[in-house]
Amino acid sequence: MSARLHAFANPARFLRLARRLLPWTAALAAICLAIGAVWGIGIAPPGKPPPEGQGETVRIMYVHVPSAWMALFVYACVAAASAAAIIWRHPLGHVLARAASPIGACFALLTLATGSLWGAKMWGAWWVWDARLTSVLILFFLYLGHIALTHAFDDPARGARAACILALVGVVNLPIIKFSVDWWNTLHQPASIIRREGPAIDAQMLAPLFFMICGFTFYFFSVWLLRARAELAALRTRALKLRLLAS
Amino acid sequence: MDGIGRFLEMGGYAAYVWPALGLTALVLAVLLIASVRNARRREAELAQLEAELGRGDEG
Amino acid sequence: MKAKTKRLFFVSFGLALLGGAVALALVALQDTVTFFFTPSQAAERSIPAGQRVRLGGLVEEKSIRKLADGVTIEFRVTDRSKAVTVRYKGVLPDLFREKQGVVVVQGAFQPDRTFVATTVLAKHDENYVPKELADELKKQGLWQHDKSKPAGK
Numbered sequence: 519m520s521a522r523l524h525a526f527a528n529p530a531r532f533l534r535l536a537r538r539l540l541p542w543t544a545a546l547a548a549i550c551l552a553i554g555a556v557w558g559i560g561i562a563p564p565g566k567p568p569p570e571g572q573g574e575t576v577r578i579m580y581v582h583v584p585s586a587w588m589a590l591f592v593y594a595c596v597a598a599a600s601a602a603a604i605i606w607r608h609p610l611g612h613v614l615a616r617a618a619s620p621i622g623a624c625f626a627l628l629t630l631a632t633g634s635l636w637g638a639k640m641w642g643a644w645w646v647w648d649a650r651l652t653s654v655l656i657l658f659f660l661y662l663g664h665i666a667l668t669h670a671f672d673d674p675a676r677g678a679r680a681a682c683i684l685a686l687v688g689v690v691n692l693p694i695i696k697f698s699v700d701w702w703n704t705l706h707q708p709a710s711i712i713r714r715e716g717p718a719i720d721a722q723m724l725a726p727l728f729f730m731i732c733g734f735t736f737y738f739f740s741v742w743l744l745r746a747r748a749e750l751a752a753l754r755t756r757a758l759k760l761r762l763l764a765s
Numbered sequence: 766m767d768g769i770g771r772f773l774e775m776g777g778y779a780a781y782v783w784p785a786l787g788l789t790a791l792v793l794a795v796l797l798i799a800s801v802r803n804a805r806r807r808e809a810e811l812a813q814l815e816a817e818l819g820r821g822d823e824g
Numbered sequence: 825m826k827a828k829t830k831r832l833f834f835v836s837f838g839l840a841l842l843g844g845a846v847a848l849a850l851v852a853l854q855d856t857v858t859f860f861f862t863p864s865q866a867a868e869r870s871i872p873a874g875q876r877v878r879l880g881g882l883v884e885e886k887s888i889r890k891l892a893d894g895v896t897i898e899f900r901v902t903d904r905s906k907a908v909t910v911r912y913k914g915v916l917p918d919l920f921r922e923k924q925g926v927v928v929v930q931g932a933f934q935p936d937r938t939f940v941a942t943t944v945l946a947k948h949d950e951n952y953v954p955k956e957l958a959d960e961l962k963k964q965g966l967w968q969h970d971k972s973k974p975a976g977k
Contacts (some may be wrong), residue, residue: 559786560772562954563954563955564776564954564955565952565953565954565955566953566954566955566959567776567955568918568919569918569919569920569921569925569946570921571953571955572919572948572952573776573777573778574775574776574777574778574782575775575778575781575782576952577775577782577785577786578781578782578785578786579952580786581785581786581789582785585789601835604831604835605828605831605832605835606828607828620796621796624792624793624796627792628788628789628792628793631785631788632785632788632789635781635782635784635785636781636785638781639778639781639917639918640917640918640919640946640948641917641919641945641946641947641948642915642916642917642918642920642943642944642945642946643943643945646859646945647859648859649857649858649859686835686838686839687839687842689839690839690842690843690846694846694850701850702854702857702858702859703858703859703860703861703862703880704859705859705860705928705945705947706947707947707948707949707950708949708950709950710950710951710952713950718950718951718952719951719952720952720953720954722954723952723954737793737797740797741796741797741800744800744801744804745800745803745804747804747807747808748800748803748804748806748807748808749807751804751807751808751810751811752807752810752811754811755807755810755811755814758811758814758815758818759814762818
């Protein structure tokens, strides 16, 4: 019985916090995305025209890089929530993991799609099986697997454990994605932002990119809170209905 | 060519740049709208059920 | 408390074990995971003629020429220690150029150790510099990325 009380006490506090945070994260997302989009697409200079540089296709960077960063970051969040659920039995763990993975799947898909459009013109191929692209495709499949497991059963608790294990196993893929361009010969270029020598992107392009990355991050937190609220409401509805049936 | 036309042309890469930007905007918008709708529906469902059950069922 | 510590230990241990296994597998499969071989790596492995491989490197300066048939392009791909002559018929990617541009050619070695490519891909580097700045640097002679003319000129 006490475990049950514990399970309800925490979500109530979380819901209060979510309600208070959501307007702020949503506003910050809107502001950052508006600034980043106008600056990046309209004002920032294009790259050198091909064959020396990427010309106007660098504008794809302003959506491709934030999507890729979020695809990794969201996965880390799913894994952290899963760890909290499986190790500490935190009642919110499953809810937060389940709420985040569809968002991560969208970001992974956008990474692949925008990268494909970019590569088609700059590399001369829509898709290649190099280590970077393949590991991001695997990340996308991990998200799909996680979504499938968390939604496969009517009782959300049943798939939850398997989903947790999948999420934790998939963590191995994150360093592979990040370092694939250093460990193997890939067609994808090495890191431009987080690298030992400092960013290799000119400040005029880095500034709008920074706003886009912040915007994507706040967007994720907003949608995550929203989806977690929905998940909690559904759980509570289910619990109430079950109790109604039992009595 | 005027400024808008040149902007839309994206240095000859319009067919690659605009779909990338458009797809991103579309996916993020659809995900947001779906999430807002779903949250509203689930919370309304819960509120209705709680109202039907009346008080005394807290916690 | 005890149970939590135990679970934490098992999860960390499991992940470390899994990470080690994956690392070993990737090291063992290195030749499969790698997208292309450099000319030196290709020579080291003495890849048989006719086997489909990808070869990557810089396009050697002043090596690009059109053959007598008017459609086949020949150039040399180098990693600065070894070079391979490549022949290719088809569309070149926008980023194809001499010296600075890394290209990845897909095809097969011929018995005479030249390479016939069916696909040419261009790799771009990690530097993002606006056009105006690059022009300015070039004017001042500080632009170290590009000292050669674009390909095909």
